[in-house]
Amino acid sequence: MTESWTSDRRPSLAGRLARLGFTHAARAERLIAEAEREGAAPGDALLDALGATADPDLSLDGLLRLLPAAGGELREVLAAEPGTRERLTAVLGVSAALGDHLARHPDHWRVLRDGVAGPLGSPRADLLAAVGADPAASEPVARGEDALAALRVAYRRRVLALAGRDLIGVADVAEVAAELADLAAAALEAGLAIARAEVPGHEACRLAVIGMGKCGGRELNYVSDVDVIFVAEARGAGENGEGADEDAALRTATRLASAMMRACSATTEEGALWEVDAALRPEGKSGPLVRTLASHRAYYERWAKTWEFQALLKARPVAGDADLGARYLDTITPIVWKAAEGESFVEDVQDMRRRVEADLNQRTADSERQLKLGPGGLRDVEFAVQLLQLVHGRADETLRSRATLDALADLSRGGYVARDDAAALASAYRFLRRVEHLVQLHRLRRTHLVPDDEAGLRRLGRALGLRTDPVGEFTALWRRHAREVRRIHEKLFYRPLLRAVARLPGEEARLTPQAARIRLEALGYADPAGALRHIEALTSGVSRRAAIQRTLLPVMLGWFADAPDPDAGLLGFRQVSDALGTTPWYLRLLRDEVTVAERMAWVLGSSRYATDLLLRAPEAVALLGSDTGLAPRPHEALRAEALAAARRHREGAGGRPAEEAAGVVRALRRRELFRVAVADLLGLVDVREVGEALTGISAVTLEAALQIAVNKIEMxxxxxxxxxxxxxxxxxxxxxxLGYGSDADVMFVHDPLPGADERAAGRAAHAVAEELRRLLALPAPDPPLVIDPNLRPEGRQGPLVRTLASYAAYYARWSEPWEAQALLRADPMIGDPGLCERFRALIDPVRWPEDGIDEDAVRQIRRLKARMESERLPRGVERRLHTKLGPGGLADVEWVAQLLQLRYAHEVPALRTTRTLDALDAAVGARLLDAEDAEILAEAWCMATRIRGSLMLVRGRASDLLPTDHHRERSSVARVLDYPGTGDLLEDYRRHARRARAVVDRVFYGAE
Structure with a gap:
């Protein structure tokens, strides 16, 4: 009997409901009171069961709708049968849609009773009986709307029974997915029975329905498109379709297939089942809906694209003529397992994944909530598994399972995937599929998006058994699984195989070049044929050099595979080895100093910029031996070396000493750039140290070039x-x-000697400046140092070189607020020390005005910043991903610091610095900026700077934009920055930029 909540106990009910997890306890109390008056109030045990559900409020609503319709029997059963109580409340607490179904069909609660596995009979027999068909003959009795509605009711009844077992943990994810696929196959069979009633003369053809995708793999979702392919032939035809009217049979089969699709997809008073999608057929939607077996075979042998073979991995006859379906599978299977022999097979698979990701990013802003297609989602697991299956399954038939989890287990057993990686992928896949099932069950709608509302996330967390902090715990768990999936997805390598490939030249009987090529593709080498040529060139012969290489390469190939671009790493290694291979210390260093070889593999496989530097000066390999050797050199030591080189190459008899001297200085710069780049790639220096080091290198290069230019003009x-x-x-x-790709923005100033002719002095100064620019622009095997003088007064229209007096007159008369702002970063550091100090004394009052700047100047600066944001961004780029000019990017942070300097540096000496981060620290110290705001700005600035540096290191050319359309570059940048996947990098950058922009709006623009 139902226990009554009497008036003396009622005051405690709301509190108890809140403790049980009801979000709206007062509302729930009111509903229970109303139910009590009608004799249908839940008792203690039932309340506890409701409180254990994912959404107690939703479960209560569904129960109170069901109880009056189901009658006293249900109340008695719920009181007596704990299992029934648990299953029913669990379903009602997750699925509003199944709650609606039970309200329409209250007797269906019985499929959730203790000891009932579901409706009696197989799914096929059950659904055929529902539409009035004889399961043996599949002939329909019921027709039209009645049959369609009956099919949906029977289908939902079985879904209800399955959900009851699923939600209490009796059925695991793989079992649920397999039963859903079998239920879908039964619905297709019932739909085909309905279609036969509509198509006269259907007896003239055989029609087989081939399940594809998740249906074929027996891993279907609760709500998903059901992918199919149709194959038909004339009844009574021979093996090749002879002896019958094939065209007529195909027309009839096409009508049957279309009617079957409508029977499943049509919306009725009981809703629809799901969309039947035949787009995976040959030629897609442009091709005929139904083909003969011979036509299918001809298409796949001659015209099919790589992705079509990948889709066929899961092909399985699910409905219709079983014999024809089996013959289809026998015909297609050998073709599928030869697909990996195609020349660009792996590349095609990878390109398809990149296109899916790019299309997702363009179509929706919700890509980060995607369980299926987003970074670290289900598709990442499936693509990784399918690629390995198709590559290795040609020779190893144990890898041909259709279901993802089964195939992953096979790959692990066969040694193609490391056990830990396979376990991590399987765990993540089960979790993601479980979450996908839960979000679809709520409304029985096709969706792969994690909810973005608190209630939806709470429901998910509680459904997964998380109780302390359902939202936080679920989000952390989901992100952790996604990161792990993305990391392993982008890895795809197997070191023992690489060791075998390394020994190929001397052991070809063990692994043929063709087999090695196929496997190298699967392990991440985009050009396996080229990789094999490099291996053979490095290891062939009987020389000591070849013997040491044969010792080194098995290990180094594994390290190359760990790097973002294994092919580039191996190519660079061969090139450096060719240049230094006869040098006694080189191979000995690599053999005896493991750190050098490992670092070399990572640098060559990660950075085009560092590789180019190393190829131009291969002896710099010696720098890799220790952290000390990679530390940026002190400025004074570097300056002394550069100026000594300039002095040693004074103008003399014969030759081109100025160009020669500049070449020596530029070679010094090249070596130091390599030192800093490698230290950066290995994480030995931080953002500030990189900027200081690159600035110091450019400064000594300019100072030495200035000395060489002066020497030449004087001669x-x-x-x-x-x-x-x-x-x-x-x-x-x-x-x-400075960054690796930064121009050197400069202004030239001169001061005529006493008694000198000012015009002659001006001509000489101009000649020196032009000669300096010429020497640094000469073609040379090093990254160019571009001198940009356009920040000078009057810009490009003004003279290249001005006297100190001319600068003084200009700033006194014509200077605009933006020029004062530009001078905040002016550092006269090169050339005559006395002139540098006088120039500094001249500009200090301009950039740090005695009374600060007035509000009119502040408004001008804000307008200029707003205009820059709207006009300077390149057209067509995603502004949120622009690290310099985008919201929360470098410019945002720097303008905040500079506005504070312009306004307050006259009274805060610590603000008189050219460095952005030092200015922010000074503003905090003077209480002009909140410490938390400064930290947010500094973190965003550092992250944007690191990304820009990594883009240059990876690509070998500068960019301000996070890559979105080039998978390898995007992945390489993420790896260099030590992110497990590109999604993690994008997520972290957007978070930092978003927080920084909020500070900018408040501090710089004055927004409330």
């Missing part, structure tokens, strides 16, 4: 320079924040 004019010269670093150069 040509046969006398000393009639003026003093200085170079003022501007922008990132002046801020000591």
């Amino acid at each position: 040509e004019s046969r006398g000393p320079l009639p003026t003093r010269m200085a170079v003022v670093a501007m922008g990132r150069f002046g801020g000591h924040e």
Whole structure:
């Protein structure tokens, strides 16, 4: 009997409901009171069961709708049968749609009773009986809307029974998915029975329905398109279709197939089942809906694309003529397992995945909530497994399972996937499929999106058994699984196989070149034929060099496979080895110093920029031996070396000493750039250290080039320079924040010597500046150092070099607020020391005005920033991914610091710095900026700077935009930055940028 909540106990009910997990306890209390008046109130045991569900409020609503319709029997059963109580409340607490179904069909609760496995009979027999067909003959009795409605009711009844077992953990994910696929196959058979009633003369043809995708693999979702392919032949035809009217049979079969699809997809008063999708057929939607077996075979042998063979991995006859379906499978299977022999097979599979990701990112802003197609989602697991199956399954028939989890277990047993990786992928796949089932069960709608509302996330977390913090725990668990999936998906390699491939030249009987090529593709080598040529070139012969290489390569090939671009790593290694292979210390160093070889493999496989530097100076390999050797050199030591090189190459008899001297200085720069790049790639230096080191390298290069240029002009004019010269670093150069691809923004200043002719002094200074630019622009095997003087007064329209007095007159009369802002990063660091100090004294009052700047100037600066945001971004780029000009990017942070400097540096000496992060620290110290805001800005600035640096290191060319359309580059940048996957990098950057932009809006623009 149902226990009554009497008036003396009622005050405690709301509190108990809240403790049980009811979100709206007062509302639930009211509903229970109303039910009590009608004699249908839940008792203690039932309340406890409701509180154990994913959504107690939803479960209560469904139960109170069902109880009056189901009558006293249900109340008695719920009181007496704990299992029934648990299954029913669990279903009602997850699925509003199944709650609606029970309200329409209250007697269906019986399929959830203790000891009932579900409706009696097989799914096929049950659904055929529902539409009035004889299971033996599949002939229909019921027709039209009645049959369609009956099919849906019977289908939902079985889904209800399955959900009851699923939601209490009796059936695991794989079992649920397999039963759903079998139920879908039964529905297709019932739909075909209905179709036969509509198509006269259907007896003239045989029609087989081939399940594809998740239906074929017996891993279907609760709500999913059911992918199919149709094959037909004339009844009574021979093996090749002879002896019958094939065209007429195909027309009849096409009508049957169309009617069957309508029977399953049509919307009725009981809703629809799911869409039957035949787009995976040959030629897709452009091709005929139904083909003969011979036509299918001809298409796959001649025209099919790689993705079509991948789709056929899961092909399985599910309905219709069983004999024809079996013959289809016998015909197609050998073709599928030869597909991996195609020349660009692996590349095609990878390209298809990239296109799916790119299309997803373009079509929806919800890609990060995608369980199926998003980074670290179900498709990542499936693509990885299917690629390995298709590559290795040609020779190993144990790898031909249709279901993803079965195939993954086979790959692990066969040694093609490491046990830990396979276990991690299987665990993540089960979790993601479980979540996918839960989100679909709620409304019985096709969706792969994790909810973005608190209630939906709470329901998911509780359904998964998370109780302390359902939302937080679920989100953390989901993200962790997604990161692990993405990491392993992008890995795809197997080291023992690489060791065998390394020994191929001397052991060809063990692994043929063709087999090695196929396997290298699967392990991440885009050009396996080229990789084999490099291996053979490095290891062939009987020389000591070849013997050491044969010892080194098995290990190094594994390290190359760990790097983002194994092919580039192996190619670079061969090129460096060719250049240094006869040098006694080189191979000995690699053999005896494991750190050098491992670091070399990572650098060559990660960075085109560092590889190019190393190929131009291969002896720099010696720098890899220790952290000390990779530490940026002190500025004064570097300066002394550069100036000594300039002095040793004064103009003399014969030759081109100026160009020769510049070449020596540029070679020094190349070596130091390599040192910093490798230290950066290995995580030995942070963002500030990289900026300072690159600035120092550029400064000593400019100073040495200035000395060489002065020497040359003095020799040509046969006398000393009639003026003093200085170079003022501007922008990132002046801020000591240069990146690998940064130009050197400068201004040139000179001061005529006493008694010198000012015009002659100006001509000499201009000649020196032009010669300096020429020397640094000469073609050479090193990254160019571009000198950009466009921040000078009047920009490109103004003179390249000005006197100190000319600068003073200009700033006193014409200077605009933006020029004062530009001077905040001016650092006169190169050339005559006295002139540098005088220039600094000249500009300090301009950039740090005595009374700060007025509100009109502040408004001008804000308008200029707003205009820059709207006009300077390249057209067509995703502004949120632009690390320099996008919201929360470098410019945002720097303008905040600079506005604070313009307003307050006159009274806060610590703000008088050219460095962005130092300015933010000073603003915090002066209480002009909240410490938390400063930390947010600094973190965003550092992250954007690291990304820009990594883009240059990976690509060998500068970019401000996070890559979105080139998978290898995107993955390489993420790996270099030590993110497990590209999704993690994008998520982290967007989070930092979003928080930084909020600070900018408040601090810079004054938004509330």
